[in-house]
Amino acid sequence: MRISKDQIQDINNQELSSHENDFGRLKDQLNNKGIQVDTILERLANFQVAIPSWALGTGATRFGRFPGGGEPASLHQKIEDIGILHALNNSSGAISLHIPWDIPSDPKSTRELAASLNIKFDAVNSNTFQDQPDAKHSYKFGSLSHVNKEIRAQAIAHNKEVINYGKALGSDALTVWLADGTTFPGQANFRQIFQNTLSSLEEIYSHLPDDWKVLIEYKPFEPNFYSMAIPDWGTSHLVASQLGDKARCLVDLGHHLPNTNIEQIVSILMMQGKLGGFHFNDSKYADDDLTVGSIKPYQLFLIFNELVDGMANTSNSEPAWMIDASHNLKDPMEDLMQSVEAIMIAYAQALILDRKALTAAQLNNDVTLAQELLQDTFRTDVRALVAESRKMNNAALNPIQVYRDLKIRAALIKERGNNTVSTGL
Ligand code: PSV
Numbered sequence: 001m002r003i004s005k006d007q008i009q010d011i012n013n014q015e016l017s018s019h020e021n022d023f024g025r026l027k028d029q030l031n032n033k034g035i036q037v038d039t040i041l042e043r044l045a046n047f048q049v050a051i052p053s054w055a056l057g058t059g060a061t062r063f064g065r066f067p068g069g070g071e072p073a074s075l076h077q078k079i080e081d082i083g084i085l086h087a088l089n090n091s092s093g094a095i096s097l098h099i100p101w102d103i104p105s106d107p108k109s110t111r112e113l114a115a116s117l118n119i120k121f122d123a124v125n126s127n128t129f130q131d132q133p134d135a136k137h138s139y140k141f142g143s144l145s146h147v148n149k150e151i152r153a154q155a156i157a158h159n160k161e162v163i164n165y166g167k168a169l170g171s172d173a174l175t176v177w178l179a180d181g182t183t184f185p186g187q188a189n190f191r192q193i194f195q196n197t198l199s200s201l202e203e204i205y206s207h208l209p210d211d212w213k214v215l216i217e218y219k220p221f222e223p224n225f226y227s228m229a230i231p232d233w234g235t236s237h238l239v240a241s242q243l244g245d246k247a248r249c250l251v252d253l254g255h256h257l258p259n260t261n262i263e264q265i266v267s268i269l270m271m272q273g274k275l276g277g278f279h280f281n282d283s284k285y286a287d288d289d290l291t292v293g294s295i296k297p298y299q300l301f302l303i304f305n306e307l308v309d310g311m312a313n314t315s316n317s318e319p320a321w322m323i324d325a326s327h328n329l330k331d332p333m334e335d336l337m338q339s340v341e342a343i344m345i346a347y348a349q350a351l352i353l354d355r356k357a358l359t360a361a362q363l364n365n366d367v368t369l370a371q372e373l374l375q376d377t378f379r380t381d382v383r384a385l386v387a388e389s390r391k392m393n394n395a396a397l398n399p400i401q402v403y404r405d406l407k408i409r410a411a412l413i414k415e416r417g418n419n420t421v422s423t424g425l
């Protein structure tokens with residue numbers, strides 16, 4: 001299913017005068033502060049966040065799953081869903097594939113479909129956290145870190161295969177997230193886990209094309225509850241540094257113990273040129289995979305503040321952005337639109353922050369002024385700015401409203417039925 005620009009424009013027209021009032025007021029307010037609104041609009045319009053191929057279906061907890069209807073049953077249907085999102089918000093122009101949940105068996109037609117919807121292929125993800133039906137060896141006790149060389153070899157071969165799939169699609173990064181670790185003290189030797197993981201990754205690294213990156217994702221616990229092979233940014237950085245320049249760290253917002261200062265991690269990794277990937281979500285307790293910005297929007301803004309500062313003032317190239325959230329209650333498409341909106345708002349706020357004034361306040365140890373500057377920016381309602389950047393690209397002023405007015409979920413259910421199941425967790 002596709003939606004046309006005309007369908008979007010018809011609904012936009014009903015909102016136009018109210019949007020123009022809101023945007024006009026905001027523009028005046030920003031102009032008065034000497035902010036170049038056009039440059040910001042352009043940066044917002046260029047910002048693309050990848051949608052993972054597993055996020056178009058209903059998620060689950062280990063207690064149950066309550067699917068809605070019309071889930072995409074194939075990779076092509078998933079790409080079509082992302083095409084709808086991208087047509088509506090102009091910011092979802094990339095897909096991140098998870099192998100083997102979504103194997104591109106016909107890369108040429110997959111590439112053609114994606115190109116026709118203006119969608120690029122972001123990082124490809126390997127999966128050695130589940131056993132596949134045809135697998136010779138089990139990953140129950142680890143994959144790249146396993147004590148058994150043959151099992152490590154199977155996991156290495158899988159990662160190389162994922163790189164090959166990515167090459168066929170035009171992707172340029174491999175994300176490795178390992179569930180490896182231990183659940184009980186004494187279960188394994190920490191140094192051996194680290195050394196096996198590193199030497200397996202070295203072999204995968206040697207298979208990377210010259211213009212590729214490997215992104216090393218860390219996570220403190222789950223599914224293992226005593227230790228993880230790559231539990232934190234320090235270990236991720238250690239591994240990435242040992243591997244070489246094509247290896248970078250990946251920050252997933254949900255992969256930190258409560259109250260960790262993620263913005264500081266972002267700042268230091270960017271200073272080292274090592275922040276390669278970013279997974280957005282939000283959480284109250286652990287890796288809750290909730291809608292971005294639904295719980296801690298101020299933290300999201302503070303993180304974006306460091307991202308924008310790092311992109312301007314360090315040699316760190318722009319990280320690969322992806323939403324890594326699960327949708328247990330909401331329509332996945334609506335949830336993804338809410339996440340993208342939260343990301344764009346935080347990004348826009350970070351772009352309008354008076355950075356010169358903040359630096360001056362820091363140099364004067366004016367703590368009060370520094371806080372005023374941050375909070376004044378955070379409390380600025382920039383939604384009309386984000387909407388204007390969409391309007392300039394013929395996308396929806398209000399994506400969720402257009403999605404609902406066009407009754408897209410009902411049309412997807414009509415087309416695909418109520419019982420299709422999307423691959424993923
Ligand atoms: C693991 O929790 C993770 O964040 C990794 O990025 C996986 O690829 C993804 O979630 C699976 O849903």
Ligand code: MN
Nearest residue numbers: 217252279324
């Ligand atoms: Mn993740």
